[in-house]
Amino acid sequence: MKTYIITIAVSLLALAGCKKDYPVDEDGLLITTRAECYVSNFELLGTDFVTVRNGAAVIDTVAQTINVEVLYGTDLKNLYPQFTLVTDAKLDPKITGKVDFSDLDHPKIYTVVSGNRKVRKPYTVYITVQPR
């Protein structure tokens, strides 16, 4: 009797494991119910993987802007941006390596996509260099 119960329990578990409850997006990431969509932290690293920020980045979630002042002498062509996003959100375009931020007149725009993939908020990254 015990054997039967165990067999049934295992089969049920296996079936439950196969059941597809949540859809995934084109990146294979889970699409959830969360509609929150914002950047909570922003970091900028140099080629030596040390921060180049001069003070914390100012993130305006209403205006959807990120203002960051970088240290004097920063190599703007080779920077690694790091975004911290709200739970389940993702970034578009993806950051795959070094990013060239040297064109200060044309700031980079990154779009945050919410967990339910229905809300998209573009954030503009404004960089200023510490004056001397």
Add this chain to the structure above:
Amino acid sequence: MLHTKIFRKSILPALAAGLFLAGCKKEEYALPVPKDVLQNDVIKRTLGPNIVGQQIEFAYAMAILPEKGKLVSAQVEASIAGANGTYLENNAYYTNGSGQDVGVPVAEPSVTSGNTTSVTYNVDTFAATLRYYYVIPEEARGKQVSFTFSAKSDDGETVSYKMGPYTIATMDMVRKLNVSNGAAAYISIADMKVYDEAGAAANPDKIDLVYVYYADPDVIFNHALVSPAADAQYLPGVDLPAGVNKSTKVQKVFNLQDYNLAQSQYGIYIDDLDFEKLDLSNAPDFAINLKAEAGVWAETSDGKYRAYIYFNSVNNGSKSAVISMKRYTMSGK
């Protein structure tokens, strides 16, 4: 249900009994019987890339049963003759209670003739480990070197052991160059030297970088490596000698304490391949705010040399630093 019963009643006890018996089996210990021939073994003690001018160290062990005889001589033959300073140690070492290696002389100092370095034992010994230091010669650059270690005993036996081949790196290395702001500040990657202002004026085409220390009241500048062609704002207080105008690409690096350059506890080695794969096409021509144990990748304006310049130490008070450099000559340049 029937299966379960069979499993419980017969297979399970059988398995348990088997396990019990296997666990109780007592294997008799027997003293290992040593081989009654002359034997040898080698280990390579140095790690990382093999750089011209540096040593490759081996430990060569040889032994024969005491009742069979004693050791007569040992020799190493390198496929490319070692540079001056290549030798086979005539001391055998043991490690004392404090963990230090203590040498006991067992042979005459080694004699090097052509590719072969040898020692002749002058004490009765049937087992010894001798260190071999091969100083990599210029002619081995970019080639492969292999070694044949051999030993002789007085009963006429010989034994040998082959090691390698080892690839000798193409790069060069120079350690601990002193640079100071306004004095020995002109760095030549081509010469792997540091020049003062007069030297830079005499060799303007060889100056690739300028060392600058500047304590700016508003921004962090401190220790910097700046290309002579960089914007003047990055060369504060520097009056470049005539003709010093090269544009060298530099990229800041942190946490890359190459073992050969830093000689500290980090087991990181920069090899030829790192230089070959380096892409500085987008790099700036200056690097400011460099700290001790930081460094820069650099590429000369003609693309002939790529280098890694490491800061061993910095001194804000004397506006100086100690740097070390690995340099790779690009093929076809």
